[in-house]
Amino acid sequence: MFSNPRARAVTGFTLVELLVVIAIIGVMVGLLLPAVQAAREAARRMSCQNQLKQIGLALHNHHDVFGRFPPGAEHLVFPRPASGTTTVLGTSWIVHTLPFFEQQSLYERYDFSVAHNHANNAVVGNTVVPTIYCPSGPAPSRYTDPNTGGVNGNPSTHYLGVMGPAGTTDNWPVVFAGQTYTFRVGDAATNGAWSFHGILSHFRHTAGSISTNRVVSFRDVIDGTSNTLMIGERSVFLPGNSNDYRSWIRGNNGGTSACKTVMNPINSTNYNGSTNFNHISFGSQHPGGCQFVLGDASVQFVSETIDMALYQMLSSMGEGAVASLSN
Protein backbone atom coordinates (compact mmCIF):
# COMPACT_ATOMS: atom_id res chain seq x y z
CA MET A 1 0.00 0.00 0.00
CA PHE A 2 2.82 2.44 0.90
CA SER A 3 5.12 1.27 -1.85
CA ASN A 4 6.15 4.82 -2.68
CA PRO A 5 8.24 6.20 0.22
CA ARG A 6 8.03 9.80 -1.08
CA ALA A 7 4.22 9.79 -0.97
CA ARG A 8 4.33 8.58 2.64
CA ALA A 9 6.70 11.36 3.67
CA VAL A 10 4.38 14.02 2.24
CA THR A 11 1.08 12.82 3.73
CA GLY A 12 2.17 12.02 7.33
CA PHE A 13 3.57 14.00 10.27
CA THR A 14 7.03 13.23 11.50
CA LEU A 15 7.76 12.53 15.13
CA VAL A 16 9.68 15.81 15.48
CA GLU A 17 6.71 17.82 14.19
CA LEU A 18 4.44 16.06 16.63
CA LEU A 19 6.77 16.73 19.53
CA VAL A 20 7.19 20.38 18.62
CA VAL A 21 3.41 20.87 18.47
CA ILE A 22 2.91 19.11 21.80
CA ALA A 23 5.65 21.22 23.33
CA ILE A 24 4.07 24.45 22.04
CA ILE A 25 0.64 23.42 23.35
CA GLY A 26 2.22 22.45 26.64
CA VAL A 27 3.85 25.84 27.00
CA MET A 28 0.62 27.66 26.08
CA VAL A 29 -1.45 25.67 28.59
CA GLY A 30 1.24 26.21 31.16
CA LEU A 31 0.97 29.94 30.62
CA LEU A 32 -2.81 29.96 30.55
CA LEU A 33 -3.70 27.79 33.56
CA PRO A 34 -2.19 30.06 36.23
CA ALA A 35 -4.01 32.97 34.58
CA VAL A 36 -7.31 31.13 34.87
CA GLN A 37 -6.60 30.31 38.50
CA ALA A 38 -5.66 33.94 39.17
CA ALA A 39 -8.88 35.12 37.55
CA ARG A 40 -10.86 32.74 39.76
CA GLU A 41 -9.05 33.99 42.87
CA ALA A 42 -9.73 37.58 41.81
CA ALA A 43 -13.43 36.75 41.47
CA ARG A 44 -13.49 35.10 44.90
CA ARG A 45 -11.73 38.09 46.40
CA MET A 46 -14.34 40.42 44.90
CA SER A 47 -17.11 38.24 46.27
CA CYS A 48 -15.46 38.39 49.70
CA GLN A 49 -15.15 42.17 49.38
CA ASN A 50 -18.83 42.38 48.57
CA GLN A 51 -19.79 40.39 51.66
CA LEU A 52 -17.54 42.48 53.89
CA LYS A 53 -19.11 45.60 52.45
CA GLN A 54 -22.58 44.21 53.29
CA ILE A 55 -21.54 43.56 56.87
CA GLY A 56 -19.92 46.98 57.18
CA LEU A 57 -23.15 48.59 55.99
CA ALA A 58 -25.12 46.37 58.37
CA LEU A 59 -23.07 47.75 61.27
CA HIS A 60 -23.82 51.27 60.06
CA ASN A 61 -27.51 50.45 59.93
CA HIS A 62 -27.29 49.06 63.44
CA HIS A 63 -25.77 52.38 64.46
CA ASP A 64 -28.57 54.28 62.72
CA VAL A 65 -31.19 52.34 64.67
CA PHE A 66 -29.56 52.09 68.10
CA GLY A 67 -27.18 55.05 68.08
CA ARG A 68 -24.19 52.79 68.81
CA PHE A 69 -22.23 49.89 67.38
CA PRO A 70 -23.12 46.42 68.67
CA PRO A 71 -20.91 45.05 71.44
CA GLY A 72 -18.08 43.09 69.79
CA ALA A 73 -17.99 40.25 72.28
CA GLU A 74 -20.30 40.18 75.25
CA HIS A 75 -18.96 38.58 78.39
CA LEU A 76 -21.26 38.46 81.42
CA VAL A 77 -24.53 40.21 80.62
CA PHE A 78 -27.94 40.42 82.24
CA PRO A 79 -30.50 38.30 80.42
CA ARG A 80 -32.85 40.03 78.04
CA PRO A 81 -35.65 40.51 78.99
CA ALA A 82 -34.13 41.21 82.41
CA SER A 83 -34.66 38.55 85.04
CA GLY A 84 -33.14 39.48 88.36
CA THR A 85 -29.42 39.91 88.58
CA THR A 86 -28.33 36.62 87.10
CA THR A 87 -25.82 36.86 84.29
CA VAL A 88 -25.31 34.79 81.17
CA LEU A 89 -22.45 34.40 78.73
CA GLY A 90 -23.14 36.87 75.97
CA THR A 91 -23.19 36.76 72.23
CA SER A 92 -21.08 37.97 69.37
CA TRP A 93 -21.56 41.16 67.33
CA ILE A 94 -22.67 39.05 64.37
CA VAL A 95 -25.87 37.96 66.13
CA HIS A 96 -26.69 41.57 66.99
CA THR A 97 -26.11 42.60 63.37
CA LEU A 98 -28.21 39.81 61.78
CA PRO A 99 -31.39 41.89 61.13
CA PHE A 100 -29.35 44.36 59.09
CA PHE A 101 -28.18 41.89 56.50
CA GLU A 102 -31.44 40.16 55.76
CA GLN A 103 -31.33 37.58 58.57
CA GLN A 104 -34.16 38.95 60.70
CA SER A 105 -35.82 35.53 61.04
CA LEU A 106 -32.63 34.01 62.45
CA TYR A 107 -32.27 36.93 64.85
CA GLU A 108 -35.78 36.36 66.15
CA ARG A 109 -35.04 32.72 66.92
CA TYR A 110 -32.06 33.66 69.09
CA ASP A 111 -32.74 33.53 72.83
CA PHE A 112 -31.00 36.42 74.61
CA SER A 113 -32.18 35.24 78.02
CA VAL A 114 -29.74 32.31 78.02
CA ALA A 115 -26.05 31.83 77.21
CA HIS A 116 -24.80 31.51 73.66
CA ASN A 117 -23.98 27.86 74.27
CA HIS A 118 -27.39 26.99 75.78
CA ALA A 119 -29.47 24.35 74.01
CA ASN A 120 -32.08 27.01 73.17
CA ASN A 121 -29.59 28.59 70.80
CA ALA A 122 -28.47 25.37 69.14
CA VAL A 123 -30.58 25.87 66.02
CA VAL A 124 -29.34 29.40 65.39
CA GLY A 125 -25.76 28.41 66.16
CA ASN A 126 -25.89 25.50 63.75
CA THR A 127 -27.16 27.62 60.89
CA VAL A 128 -24.66 28.48 58.17
CA VAL A 129 -25.05 32.17 57.32
CA PRO A 130 -23.41 32.34 53.90
CA THR A 131 -22.48 36.04 54.18
CA ILE A 132 -19.85 35.41 56.86
CA TYR A 133 -17.64 33.02 54.87
CA CYS A 134 -14.90 34.04 52.48
CA PRO A 135 -15.17 31.95 49.29
CA SER A 136 -11.37 31.53 49.16
CA GLY A 137 -11.27 30.13 52.68
CA PRO A 138 -12.23 26.72 54.03
CA ALA A 139 -15.86 25.65 53.64
CA PRO A 140 -18.09 26.36 56.68
CA SER A 141 -18.27 22.62 57.36
CA ARG A 142 -14.49 22.21 57.37
CA TYR A 143 -13.86 23.64 60.84
CA THR A 144 -16.70 23.43 63.34
CA ASP A 145 -16.52 24.36 67.00
CA PRO A 146 -14.86 21.37 68.74
CA ASN A 147 -15.87 22.39 72.25
CA THR A 148 -18.05 19.85 73.94
CA GLY A 149 -19.80 22.08 76.45
CA GLY A 150 -23.28 23.22 75.55
CA VAL A 151 -23.85 23.57 71.84
CA ASN A 152 -21.53 21.37 69.85
CA GLY A 153 -20.33 21.48 66.27
CA ASN A 154 -21.37 25.00 65.36
CA PRO A 155 -19.89 26.51 62.21
CA SER A 156 -17.51 29.41 62.66
CA THR A 157 -17.11 32.77 60.96
CA HIS A 158 -14.42 34.12 58.67
CA TYR A 159 -15.09 37.73 59.58
CA LEU A 160 -13.90 38.90 62.98
CA GLY A 161 -14.22 42.17 64.84
CA VAL A 162 -11.00 44.12 65.36
CA MET A 163 -10.61 44.58 69.13
CA GLY A 164 -7.67 46.97 68.81
CA PRO A 165 -3.98 46.85 69.71
CA ALA A 166 -2.90 44.54 72.50
CA GLY A 167 0.26 43.62 74.33
CA THR A 168 1.27 41.44 77.23
CA THR A 169 0.65 44.12 79.85
CA ASP A 170 -1.89 46.84 80.51
CA ASN A 171 -0.79 50.30 79.31
CA TRP A 172 1.03 48.67 76.42
CA PRO A 173 3.32 51.16 74.65
CA VAL A 174 3.49 51.49 70.86
CA VAL A 175 6.03 53.85 69.31
CA PHE A 176 4.64 55.31 66.11
CA ALA A 177 6.23 58.15 64.11
CA GLY A 178 8.51 59.01 67.02
CA GLN A 179 5.75 59.24 69.63
CA THR A 180 4.78 56.72 72.27
CA TYR A 181 1.11 55.83 72.67
CA THR A 182 -0.09 53.59 75.48
CA PHE A 183 -3.04 51.26 75.16
CA ARG A 184 -5.28 49.79 77.81
CA VAL A 185 -5.34 45.99 77.64
CA GLY A 186 -7.81 44.01 79.72
CA ASP A 187 -6.85 40.61 81.19
CA ALA A 188 -3.50 41.00 79.46
CA ALA A 189 -1.95 37.75 80.66
CA THR A 190 -4.85 35.44 79.85
CA ASN A 191 -6.67 33.93 76.91
CA GLY A 192 -9.35 36.56 77.30
CA ALA A 193 -7.01 39.50 76.64
CA TRP A 194 -8.74 42.33 74.86
CA SER A 195 -8.16 45.94 73.95
CA PHE A 196 -10.11 48.99 75.02
CA HIS A 197 -9.44 50.75 71.71
CA GLY A 198 -11.25 48.85 68.97
CA ILE A 199 -14.71 49.59 67.55
CA LEU A 200 -15.79 46.02 68.29
CA SER A 201 -14.42 44.78 71.60
CA HIS A 202 -15.48 43.45 74.97
CA PHE A 203 -18.66 44.36 76.76
CA ARG A 204 -20.14 43.28 80.04
CA HIS A 205 -22.85 44.39 82.43
CA THR A 206 -21.05 43.22 85.56
CA ALA A 207 -19.08 45.88 87.39
CA GLY A 208 -15.36 46.01 87.95
CA SER A 209 -13.91 46.21 84.46
CA ILE A 210 -13.15 48.94 81.93
CA SER A 211 -15.43 46.98 79.61
CA THR A 212 -18.42 47.42 81.93
CA ASN A 213 -21.23 48.93 79.86
CA ARG A 214 -18.73 49.95 77.21
CA VAL A 215 -20.53 51.61 74.32
CA VAL A 216 -18.93 52.73 71.06
CA SER A 217 -20.54 55.10 68.61
CA PHE A 218 -19.21 57.19 65.75
CA ARG A 219 -18.28 60.04 68.06
CA ASP A 220 -15.75 57.76 69.75
CA VAL A 221 -13.88 57.11 66.51
CA ILE A 222 -11.71 60.20 66.91
CA ASP A 223 -9.10 59.12 64.37
CA GLY A 224 -11.71 59.11 61.63
CA THR A 225 -13.70 56.14 60.44
CA SER A 226 -11.61 55.99 57.25
CA ASN A 227 -8.49 55.36 59.34
CA THR A 228 -9.80 52.70 61.72
CA LEU A 229 -10.05 48.97 61.10
CA MET A 230 -13.41 47.54 62.13
CA ILE A 231 -13.72 43.98 60.76
CA GLY A 232 -11.00 41.71 59.44
CA GLU A 233 -10.77 38.34 57.79
CA ARG A 234 -9.54 35.11 59.21
CA SER A 235 -10.14 32.46 56.59
CA VAL A 236 -7.01 30.34 56.64
CA PHE A 237 -6.52 26.61 56.43
CA LEU A 238 -4.87 25.23 59.55
CA PRO A 239 -1.93 22.82 59.70
CA GLY A 240 -2.57 19.20 60.61
CA ASN A 241 -5.63 18.43 62.70
CA SER A 242 -5.57 21.66 64.67
CA ASN A 243 -8.79 23.64 64.84
CA ASP A 244 -9.13 26.98 66.56
CA TYR A 245 -12.32 28.12 64.85
CA ARG A 246 -15.16 28.62 67.31
CA SER A 247 -18.89 29.17 67.07
CA TRP A 248 -19.97 32.36 65.29
CA ILE A 249 -22.53 33.20 67.97
CA ARG A 250 -20.01 33.09 70.81
CA GLY A 251 -19.10 36.29 72.63
CA ASN A 252 -16.47 35.98 75.31
CA ASN A 253 -16.21 32.63 77.07
CA GLY A 254 -12.64 32.51 78.36
CA GLY A 255 -11.57 33.59 74.90
CA THR A 256 -13.42 35.44 72.20
CA SER A 257 -14.38 33.74 68.98
CA ALA A 258 -15.79 36.53 66.79
CA CYS A 259 -13.21 39.24 67.64
CA LYS A 260 -9.41 39.28 67.75
CA THR A 261 -6.80 41.77 68.88
CA VAL A 262 -4.03 43.23 66.73
CA MET A 263 -0.86 41.96 68.32
CA ASN A 264 0.71 39.69 65.71
CA PRO A 265 1.41 40.21 61.98
CA ILE A 266 -1.20 39.26 59.35
CA ASN A 267 -1.10 35.56 58.42
CA SER A 268 1.26 34.71 61.28
CA THR A 269 -0.45 33.15 64.26
CA ASN A 270 -2.69 30.19 65.00
CA TYR A 271 -3.83 29.18 68.46
CA ASN A 272 -0.99 27.75 70.55
CA GLY A 273 -3.33 25.83 72.84
CA SER A 274 -2.59 28.03 75.80
CA THR A 275 -2.40 31.81 75.99
CA ASN A 276 -2.96 33.49 72.65
CA PHE A 277 -6.57 32.70 71.75
CA ASN A 278 -7.50 36.37 71.42
CA HIS A 279 -4.20 37.20 69.68
CA ILE A 280 -4.74 34.80 66.77
CA SER A 281 -3.77 36.84 63.74
CA PHE A 282 -6.01 38.02 60.95
CA GLY A 283 -5.25 36.34 57.65
CA SER A 284 -6.68 34.85 54.50
CA GLN A 285 -6.04 32.62 51.52
CA HIS A 286 -5.87 35.68 49.28
CA PRO A 287 -2.22 35.97 48.32
CA GLY A 288 -0.19 38.52 50.28
CA GLY A 289 -2.56 39.73 52.99
CA CYS A 290 -6.20 39.97 53.94
CA GLN A 291 -9.15 42.33 53.69
CA PHE A 292 -10.47 44.68 56.32
CA VAL A 293 -13.65 46.72 56.64
CA LEU A 294 -12.84 50.21 57.90
CA GLY A 295 -15.13 52.25 60.10
CA ASP A 296 -16.60 54.00 57.08
CA ALA A 297 -17.66 50.56 55.68
CA SER A 298 -15.08 50.71 52.89
CA VAL A 299 -13.20 47.48 52.23
CA GLN A 300 -9.42 47.57 51.85
CA PHE A 301 -6.83 44.91 51.22
CA VAL A 302 -4.01 45.15 53.76
CA SER A 303 -0.64 43.67 52.88
CA GLU A 304 0.86 41.12 55.27
CA THR A 305 4.10 43.12 55.25
CA ILE A 306 2.45 46.21 56.78
CA ASP A 307 4.53 47.91 59.46
CA MET A 308 3.41 46.50 62.82
CA ALA A 309 3.24 49.88 64.60
CA LEU A 310 1.08 51.30 61.79
CA TYR A 311 -1.12 48.19 61.84
CA GLN A 312 -1.68 48.54 65.59
CA MET A 313 -2.39 52.27 65.33
CA LEU A 314 -4.93 51.64 62.56
CA SER A 315 -6.77 49.16 64.75
CA SER A 316 -7.25 51.79 67.46
CA MET A 317 -10.03 54.32 67.14
CA GLY A 318 -9.05 57.10 69.49
CA GLU A 319 -5.35 57.74 70.06
CA GLY A 320 -5.30 60.93 67.99
CA ALA A 321 -2.44 59.91 65.73
CA VAL A 322 -2.35 60.38 61.98
CA ALA A 323 -2.23 56.72 61.01
CA SER A 324 -3.67 55.99 57.63
CA LEU A 325 -3.51 53.01 55.28
CA SER A 326 -1.96 55.28 52.65
CA ASN A 327 1.13 56.08 54.75
Add this chain to the structure above:
Amino acid sequence: MNCRFGKLFQIPRIIALAMLFVTIGCGKDGNRISGTISFNGQPVPAGKIYFTPDTSKGNSGAAGFADIIDGKYDTSLPGGRGASSGAMVVAIEGIDPNNKPAGAGEDVTGSVLFPRYETYAEIAGGDAVQDFVVPPEAADGPKQPAGGNYVSP
Protein backbone atom coordinates in the same frame (compact mmCIF):
# COMPACT_ATOMS: atom_id res chain seq x y z
CA MET B 1 25.09 11.00 20.36
CA ASN B 2 25.34 12.20 16.83
CA CYS B 3 22.96 15.12 17.07
CA ARG B 4 22.73 17.59 14.27
CA PHE B 5 21.52 20.31 16.66
CA GLY B 6 24.77 20.03 18.61
CA LYS B 7 25.56 23.70 17.99
CA LEU B 8 22.12 24.83 19.13
CA PHE B 9 21.58 22.63 22.20
CA GLN B 10 24.47 22.20 24.57
CA ILE B 11 23.18 20.56 27.70
CA PRO B 12 25.64 22.16 30.16
CA ARG B 13 24.88 25.64 28.83
CA ILE B 14 21.13 25.05 29.16
CA ILE B 15 21.53 23.82 32.72
CA ALA B 16 23.65 26.84 33.59
CA LEU B 17 21.06 29.21 32.12
CA ALA B 18 18.20 27.47 33.91
CA MET B 19 20.02 27.72 37.23
CA LEU B 20 20.67 31.42 36.61
CA PHE B 21 16.95 32.06 36.01
CA VAL B 22 15.97 30.06 39.07
CA THR B 23 18.38 31.95 41.33
CA ILE B 24 17.15 35.31 40.00
CA GLY B 25 13.50 34.30 40.13
CA CYS B 26 13.45 32.91 43.66
CA GLY B 27 14.03 36.16 45.52
CA LYS B 28 13.14 35.76 49.17
CA ASP B 29 10.91 38.15 51.01
CA GLY B 30 12.84 39.30 54.07
CA ASN B 31 15.90 37.84 55.67
CA ARG B 32 15.99 34.28 56.80
CA ILE B 33 16.68 34.01 60.51
CA SER B 34 17.23 30.73 62.28
CA GLY B 35 18.68 29.43 65.51
CA THR B 36 17.95 27.72 68.79
CA ILE B 37 15.90 28.77 71.82
CA SER B 38 16.39 27.36 75.30
CA PHE B 39 14.80 27.97 78.67
CA ASN B 40 16.23 26.67 81.98
CA GLY B 41 18.83 24.75 79.98
CA GLN B 42 16.18 22.86 78.04
CA PRO B 43 15.12 23.40 74.42
CA VAL B 44 11.72 25.12 74.17
CA PRO B 45 9.39 22.37 72.84
CA ALA B 46 6.86 24.56 71.02
CA GLY B 47 5.83 28.14 70.56
CA LYS B 48 6.43 31.08 68.33
CA ILE B 49 9.07 33.77 67.85
CA TYR B 50 8.37 37.20 66.36
CA PHE B 51 10.81 39.78 65.03
CA THR B 52 9.16 43.21 64.97
CA PRO B 53 11.15 46.26 63.80
CA ASP B 54 11.95 48.40 66.85
CA THR B 55 10.16 51.67 66.14
CA SER B 56 11.65 53.26 69.28
CA LYS B 57 15.05 52.97 67.56
CA GLY B 58 13.73 54.35 64.28
CA ASN B 59 13.44 51.01 62.49
CA SER B 60 10.34 50.09 60.52
CA GLY B 61 9.16 47.46 58.07
CA ALA B 62 7.65 44.02 57.88
CA ALA B 63 7.64 41.77 60.91
CA GLY B 64 9.02 38.24 60.66
CA PHE B 65 8.06 35.16 62.63
CA ALA B 66 8.70 31.44 62.93
CA ASP B 67 7.37 28.40 64.72
CA ILE B 68 9.53 26.97 67.49
CA ILE B 69 9.81 23.20 67.17
CA ASP B 70 11.95 21.24 69.64
CA GLY B 71 14.12 24.22 70.49
CA LYS B 72 14.78 25.29 66.91
CA TYR B 73 13.25 27.95 64.70
CA ASP B 74 13.71 28.93 61.07
CA THR B 75 11.74 31.71 59.37
CA SER B 76 12.00 29.96 56.00
CA LEU B 77 9.96 26.95 57.14
CA PRO B 78 6.13 26.76 56.87
CA GLY B 79 4.54 28.90 59.58
CA GLY B 80 7.32 31.46 59.23
CA ARG B 81 8.19 34.55 57.25
CA GLY B 82 11.50 36.39 56.82
CA ALA B 83 12.00 39.70 58.61
CA SER B 84 13.45 43.01 57.54
CA SER B 85 16.84 43.91 59.04
CA GLY B 86 18.02 46.30 61.74
CA ALA B 87 17.03 46.74 65.37
CA MET B 88 14.30 44.27 66.32
CA VAL B 89 12.04 43.61 69.24
CA VAL B 90 12.10 39.84 69.60
CA ALA B 91 9.06 38.28 71.25
CA ILE B 92 9.25 34.62 72.27
CA GLU B 93 6.32 32.47 73.38
CA GLY B 94 7.15 29.13 74.93
CA ILE B 95 4.49 26.45 75.20
CA ASP B 96 4.38 22.99 76.70
CA PRO B 97 1.83 21.49 74.30
CA ASN B 98 0.97 18.35 76.27
CA ASN B 99 0.51 19.64 79.78
CA LYS B 100 -2.96 21.04 80.31
CA PRO B 101 -3.20 22.86 83.66
CA ALA B 102 -5.83 21.60 86.08
CA GLY B 103 -9.04 23.60 85.99
CA ALA B 104 -8.28 25.27 82.67
CA GLY B 105 -11.10 26.05 80.23
CA GLU B 106 -12.09 23.71 77.46
CA ASP B 107 -10.19 25.76 74.84
CA VAL B 108 -6.90 25.18 76.63
CA THR B 109 -4.81 22.16 75.61
CA GLY B 110 -1.31 23.09 76.80
CA SER B 111 0.46 25.19 79.37
CA VAL B 112 2.73 28.21 79.30
CA LEU B 113 6.44 27.75 79.92
CA PHE B 114 6.85 31.50 80.32
CA PRO B 115 4.68 34.49 79.36
CA ARG B 116 5.54 36.24 76.11
CA TYR B 117 9.15 37.28 76.68
CA GLU B 118 10.57 40.27 74.85
CA THR B 119 14.20 41.06 74.16
CA TYR B 120 16.15 43.01 71.59
CA ALA B 121 18.42 41.94 68.77
CA GLU B 122 20.20 43.46 65.81
CA ILE B 123 19.43 41.47 62.65
CA ALA B 124 21.94 41.79 59.82
CA GLY B 125 20.92 41.32 56.20
CA GLY B 126 21.12 37.95 54.51
CA ASP B 127 20.89 34.65 56.39
CA ALA B 128 21.20 35.35 60.09
CA VAL B 129 21.74 32.79 62.84
CA GLN B 130 20.57 34.03 66.22
CA ASP B 131 20.33 31.84 69.32
CA PHE B 132 18.27 32.90 72.31
CA VAL B 133 18.46 31.86 75.96
CA VAL B 134 15.29 32.82 77.80
CA PRO B 135 16.28 33.74 81.39
CA PRO B 136 14.53 31.91 84.26
CA GLU B 137 12.98 35.16 85.56
CA ALA B 138 10.92 35.35 82.34
CA ALA B 139 8.56 32.87 84.02
CA ASP B 140 7.46 35.67 86.35
CA GLY B 141 6.09 37.66 83.44
CA PRO B 142 6.72 41.19 82.27
CA LYS B 143 7.42 43.76 84.98
CA GLN B 144 5.17 46.74 85.09
CA PRO B 145 6.14 49.63 87.37
CA ALA B 146 3.25 51.50 88.97
CA GLY B 147 3.19 54.60 86.81
CA GLY B 148 5.46 53.66 83.99
CA ASN B 149 5.88 51.77 80.83
CA TYR B 150 6.39 48.10 80.25
CA VAL B 151 9.90 46.87 81.06
CA SER B 152 11.26 43.62 79.71
CA PRO B 153 12.21 41.20 82.51
